[in-house]
Amino acid sequence: MQWSKANDVLGTMNRGNPTESGLCTLCRADCMGKCETWLSSLKGRSLLYPRDFGLITAGSGNTNHAGVCYNSLRVQGFSYGARGMNNGLTNSPDDCLFTNVSLETEFGNGTKTKARLPFMTGALGSTFIAAKYWDSFAVGCALVGIPIVVGENVVGVDRRAELQNGRISKAPELDRRVEIYKRWYDGYGAIIVQLNVEDTRNGVAEYVIDKYGDDVFIELKWGQGAKNIGGEIKVTSLDYALFLKKRGYLVDPDPEKPEVQESFNSGAFHSFARHSRLGYTELSTVEQVRENFMLSVDYLRKLGFKRISLKTGSYGMEALAMAIKFASDAKLELLTIDGSGGGTGMSPWNMMESWGVPSLLLHAKAYEYASMLAARGQRVVDLSFAGGFGKEDQIFKGLALGAPFVKLICMGRGMMVPGFLGANIEGALHPERRERVSGNWETLPKTVAEIGDKPEKIFAGYYDLQKKVGPEQMKEIPYGAMAIWTMADKLSAGLQQLLAGARKFSVRDITREDITAANRETEHETGIPFITEVQDEIARRILNS
Numbered sequence: 232m233q234w235s236k237a238n239d240v241l242g243t244m245n246r247g248n249p250t251e252s253g254l255c256t257l258c259r260a261d262c263m264g265k266c267e268t269w270l271s272s273l274k275g276r277s278l279l280y281p282r283d284f285g286l287i288t289a290g291s292g293n294t295n296h297a298g299v300c301y302n303s304l305r306v307q308g309f310s311y312g313a314r315g316m317n318n319g320l321t322n323s324p325d326d327c328l329f330t331n332v333s334l335e336t337e338f339g340n341g342t343k344t345k346a347r348l349p350f351m352t353g354a355l356g357s358t359f360i361a362a363k364y365w366d367s368f369a370v371g372c373a374l375v376g377i378p379i380v381v382g383e384n385v386v387g388v389d390r391r392a393e394l395q396n397g398r399i400s401k402a403p404e405l406d407r408r409v410e411i412y413k414r415w416y417d418g419y420g421a422i423i424v425q426l427n428v429e430d431t432r433n434g435v436a437e438y439v440i441d442k443y444g445d446d447v448f449i450e451l452k453w454g455q456g457a458k459n460i461g462g463e464i465k466v467t468s469l470d471y472a473l474f475l476k477k478r479g480y481l482v483d484p485d486p487e488k489p490e491v492q493e494s495f496n497s498g499a500f501h502s503f504a505r506h507s508r509l510g511y512t513e514l515s516t517v518e519q520v521r522e523n524f525m526l527s528v529d530y531l532r533k534l535g536f537k538r539i540s541l542k543t544g545s546y547g548m549e550a551l552a553m554a555i556k557f558a559s560d561a562k563l564e565l566l567t568i569d570g571s572g573g574g575t576g577m578s579p580w581n582m583m584e585s586w587g588v589p590s591l592l593l594h595a596k597a598y599e600y601a602s603m604l605a606a607r608g609q610r611v612v613d614l615s616f617a618g619g620f621g622k623e624d625q626i627f628k629g630l631a632l633g634a635p636f637v638k639l640i641c642m643g644r645g646m647m648v649p650g651f652l653g654a655n656i657e658g659a660l661h662p663e664r665r666e667r668v669s670g671n672w673e674t675l676p677k678t679v680a681e682i683g684d685k686p687e688k689i690f691a692g693y694y695d696l697q698k699k700v701g702p703e704q705m706k707e708i709p710y711g712a713m714a715i716w717t718m719a720d721k722l723s724a725g726l727q728q729l730l731a732g733a734r735k736f737s738v739r740d741i742t743r744e745d746i747t748a749a750n751r752e753t754e755h756e757t758g759i760p761f762i763t764e765v766q767d768e769i770a771r772r773i774l775n776s
Contacts, residue, residue: 234248234249234250234251235249236248236249238267240281240282240289241267241270241278241281241282242265242270242282243265243266243267243269243270243278244264244265244266245266246259246262246263246264246266249266250572250619251300251301251302251572251619251625252268252619252620252621252622252625252644252645253266253267253268253621253622253645254266254268254574254621254644254645254648258574258644258647258648259651260360260363260364260651260654260655260669260671261651261655261671261672262651262652263672263676263678263679264652264676264678264679265678266648267621267622268621268622268645268648268649268718269648269649269652271649271717271718271721271722272648272649272652272653272690272714272715272717272718273652273679273682273689273690273691273714273717274682274691274717274721275690275691275692275717275718275720275721275724276691276720276721276723276724276725277691278721279721279724279725279728296749296750296753297750298750298752299589299591299592299750299752299753299756299757300589300590300591301590301591301619301620301625301628301629303591303748303749303750303752303753304591304628304631304632304746304747304748304749304753304757304759305746305747305748305749305762306624306627306628306631306729306732306733306745306746307733307744307745307746307747307765308732308733309732309733309734311734312734313327313734313736314734314735314736314737314740315332315333315735315736315737315739315740316736316737317333317736317737318333320736327731327736328731329724329727329728329730329731329732330727331736332726332727332730332731332735332736332737332738333736333737333738333739334347334348334349334723334726334727334738335347335348335419335738336348336349336638336639336738336739337638338564338565338613338615338638338639339538339564339565339613340562340563340564340610340612340613341537341562341564342445342537342538342564344378344420344421344448344538344564345376345418345419345420346376346377346378346419346420346421346639347375347376347377347419347420348375348376348377348719348722348723348726349626349630349638349639349640349726349738350377350620350626350639350640350641350642350646350722351377351378351379351380351615351639351640351641351642352368352372352377352378352379352380352641352642352643352646353380353382353569353573353574353617353641353642353643353644353646354380354381354382354383354425354450354452354455354542354643355368355379355380355381355382355643355647356381356382356383356384356385356425356462356576357382357383357384357385357387357388357462357464358382358464358576358577359464360576360647361382361576362385362404363669364647364650364651364654364669364711365407365408365411366411366668366709366711366712367649367650367653367654367668367709367710367711367712367714367715368646368647368650368711368715369408369411369412369415369422370411370412370415370708370709370711370712371649371650371709371711371712371713371714371715371716371719372412372420372646372715373412373413373414373415373416373417373420374415374696374699374700374708374712374715374716375420375715375716375719376417376419376420377419377420377719378420378421378422378423378448378639379412379420379421379422379423380422380423380424380425380450380542381405381408381409381422381423381424381425382425382462383425383426383427383429383430383452383462383507384427384429384430384462384464384507385402385404385405385408386399386402386404386405386430386433386435386438387429387430387433387475387478387479387480388464388475388478388505389402389403389404389405390471390474391403391404392404392405394433394478397432397433397434398433398434398437398438399433399434399435399437399438400438402435402438405424405435405438405439406442408422409422409424409439409443409446409447413446421448421538422446422447422448423447423448423449423450423540424439424447424448424449424450425450425451425452425542426449426450426451426452427452427461427462427507427508427510428461428507428508428509428510429479429480429507429508431527432479433479436449436531436534436536437534440534440535440536444535445535445536445537445538448536448538448539448540448564448565449531449536449538449539449540450539450540450541450542450567451524451527451528451539451540451541451542452510452541452542453510453541453542453543453544453546453550453554454510454542454543454544454545454546454569455542455544455545455569455573455575456544456545456569456570456571456572456573456587456590456617456618457569457571457573457574457575457578457583458544458575458578458579458582458583458586459544459546459582459586459587460506460507460509460582461506461507461508461509461510462506462507462577463504463505463506463507463577463578464504464505464576464577465502465503465504465505465577466502466503466505467501467502467503469486469492469495469496469503472486472503472505473486473487475503475505480505480506480507481505481506481507481508482503482504482505482506483503483504483505483506484500484503486503504577511523517549517553520553520557521553521557524557524561525557525560525561528561528563538564539561539563539564540563540564540565540566540567541554541557541558541563541565541566541567541612542566542567542569543566543567543568543569544569544587545569545570545571545586545587545588545589545590545593545618546587546588547588548596551568551588551593551596551597551600552600554566554568555597555600555601555604555611555612555614556600556604558612559604559609559610559611559612562610562612563612564612564613565612565613565614565615565638565639566612566613566614566615567614567615567616567617567641568593568594568597568614568615568616568617569617569618569641570587570588570589570590570591570592570593570594570616570617570618570619571583571586571587571588571589571590571593571618572589572590572618572619573590573617573618573619573643573644574619574643574644589618590616590617590618590619591632591753591756591757592756593618594616594618594629594632594633595632595756595757595758597614597616597633597636598632598633598636598637598743598758599758601614601633601636605636611636613636613637613638613639614633614636614637614638614639615637615638615639615640615641616629616632616633616637616639616640616641617640617641617642617643620640620641620642620645621642621644621645622722622725623721623722623723623724623725623726623729624725624729625640626640626722626726627726627729627730627741627745627746628746630738630741631741631742631743631745631746632743632746632757632759634741634742634743634745635742646715648718649711649714649715649717649718650711650712650714650715651711652711652714653690653709653710653711653712653713653714653715654668654669654670654671654709654710654711655670655671655672656670656672656675656679656686656689656710656714657670657709657710657711658670658671658672659672659673659674659675660675660684660685660686660710668709668710668711686710686713690710690713690714690716690717691717691720692713692716692717692720693713693717695716695720696708696713696716726738733745743759744765746759747759747760747761747762747765748760748761748762749762
């Protein structure tokens with residue numbers, strides 16, 4: 232399926248080839264605009280509407296759906312009623328305003344974790360782009376009140392980290408990431424630290440619990456939707472490649488080989504790839520995986536972790552069933568299911584294009600399997616769906632498709648774009664900060680300058696954020712965090728409007744009846760009824776009455 236690069240109604244334009252999420256296939260940190268997510272980070276909720284009001288009319292071209300993807304689901308509207316009214320509100324038209332829709336959610340088996348909005352970030356790990364823009368990501372997510380995930384290998388690739396007897400005793404980069412989020416955390420959201428094979432060997436869990444106690448989630452990782460091997464980064468220094476090899480990573484090509492060093496120094500190639508190991512390679516049956524997984528969870532609980540989650544990728548149906556069953560049996564707090572079509576900081580491109588189960592198909596089966604457990608009386612682990620989400624309608628569809636099990640939608644690249652954009656703006660307006668914030672611009676491009684020339688004018692959410700933190704603390708907020716706040720406001724308003732149209736005034740009341748299938752193939756694959764068959768029987772009774 233080909234997505235249009237330009238949206239004349241919103242005045243947006245993709246620099247590269249667009250995906251279903253609205254982002255380009257290749258999203259650049261130095262991009263000067265202006266896809267929908269990029270422009271939403273500046274204009275906020277005003278980007279929900281066609282531009283040039285009073286001069287235009289607009290009509291949708293997205294009514295002929297092909298293929299099986301989230302775009303082939305339609306949001307269902309209703310003409311009467313209201314559900315989910317709370318906080319003393321009634322079903323009066325004066326109370327049933329979209330601005331009164333509650334988006335607050337919670338997840339967890341024992342200790343409930345609250346989030347102001349029903350989304351979270353993907354894992355922001357050892358890729359350098361995550362480290363460079365972490366201040367914006369962490370501050371923005373903490374202020375918005377949503378969970379953020381510190382991805383795998385952050386400790387292992389940190390040259391300042393110290394190991395004693397093979398275990399981490401000092402982890403400056405991990406500490407920086409946790410402490411920045413905690414500083415702005417106000418009781419909503421969470422910071423989650425992910426573990427892979429190398430992290431487990433290095434004692435990351437032990438370090439985290441000793442230093443932060445239960446302030447931090449710990450997350451076991453089975454995989455992700457962008458690749459079916461372990462995490463990867465690229466390094467351009469021979470010295471750094473040798474350091475990573477000594478720390479226990481697979482580095483390709485092997486930097487210790489004399490012929491490889493000679494080729495690198497002669498300029499025959501310019502970078503090394505650092506790889507993580509595959510998990511469970513020594514196991515060969517489902518029963519062995521279950522036993523190992525349960526032992527790992529028990530060990531983490533004995534360390535003191537009360538909140539444990541699992542992240543799995545777009546493997547086949549066996550692995551999906553294992554993840555849901557094992558996570559439910561272990562009474563985990565959250566299971567994130569990442570379908571193919573999501574983003575990456577470093578994955579083999581053709582692998583990303585061709586491996587795994589696309590998000591909608593994987594998520595539809597996740598609902599089916601979760602329902603099987605629930606029908607047997609088992610409490611199902613709370614779910615988060617990931618893999619190519621970027622817009623408010625997609626968030627709505629994901630929550631509805633997986634209702635009532637899905638509590639959050641996980642977004643990776645969509646949550647990173649505003650961080651990049653804000654940092655570039657801050658570096659352009661304040662050259663003395665440019666290196667510190669990883670800004671890529673020397674001056675504001677036309678796409679930003681036509682909106683404003685100072686943050687108060689550039690970010691539509693500036694004064695709302697200032698109201699929350701106060702004028703003095705506002706001086707400490709990274710511009711990237713201002714952009715995240717502004718984009719989250721747009722997603723929130725759009726999601727509230729969709730929910731109000733479905734007559735649901737709390738996101739917790741969303742159901743599968745709030746979406747329909749726009750073609751027969753999507754109906755078959757998801758179990759969501761075809762659009763004209765939904766309520767058709769009711770309609771016939773009305774006509775025959």
